[in-house]
Amino acid sequence: MASRDQVKASHILIKHQGSRRKASWKDPEGKIIMTITREAAVEQLKSIREDIVSGKANFEDVASRVSDCSSAKRGGDLGPFGRGQMQKPFEEATYALKVGDISEIVDTDSGVHIIKRTA
Numbered sequence: 023m024a025s026r027d028q029v030k031a032s033h034i035l036i037k038h039q040g041s042r043r044k045a046s047w048k049d050p051e052g053k054i055i056m057t058i059t060r061e062a063a064v065e066q067l068k069s070i071r072e073d074i075v076s077g078k079a080n081f082e083d084v085a086s087r088v089s090d091c092s093s094a095k096r097g098g099d100l101g102p103f104g105r106g107q108m109q110k111p112f113e114e115a116t117y118a119l120k121v122g123d124i125s126e127i128v129d130t131d132s133g134v135h136i137i138k139r140t141a
Contacts (some may be wrong), residue, residue, distance in 0.1 A: 023029040025105060027105070030141035031116045032098035034070060034084060035091040037133040046090035055090070063134045064127055071136050075124060081138050102141065112137065 033063035037055045044052035052053055072089065073079035085098030093100050106112060109130040118123055128135045 028102040029104075029116050029139060031100050031119075031137050031139050032081065032085060032096075032101045033091065033093065033100060033112075033135045033137045034067065034081070034089045034098055035133050035135050036063040036067050036088070037090040041133040043130040047092050047094065048090060060129075060134065067127055067134050067136055071124065071127075074136075081124065098138070099140070 031062040036058070037044065037049075037052075038058040038060045039056060040060050041055065044055045046052075046055065049055050050123075065129070070079070070084055074081050074084060082097030082099075086094050088094075089098055091098070105117075107113070108116070109132065111130050112135065113127055115125045116137050116139055119137065121139050121141060123139055125137040128137060
């Protein structure tokens with residue numbers, strides 16, 4: 023469980039041409055990621071977010087199928103973390119959310135994310 027100064031979150035990451043590491047568990051050589059523009063990744067994530075917020079899709083199910091992060095194996099669960107452990111935009115977005123809320127698109131060096139704060 024997260025301590026007082028920690029948060030717990032899950033996320034869905036979509037990597038793109040501008041991501042610092044262009045490989046993932048789904049695309050080990052990065053061949054597909056290299057063809058995805060940032061704009062296309064953002065559009066895909068916006069659509070996913072709409073489906074989740076509207077109740078058409080479940081965050082954890084989508085994360086396990088779509089996310090480029092290895093946390094996909096846990097439904098996107100990153101576990102608890104404190105300040106300074108994640109990239110700054112990701113950290114700031116997560117701390118700004120209330121438990122249960124889902125962020126808008128968050129841009130980091132890793133790619134684009136939506137974040138669900140879980141604790």
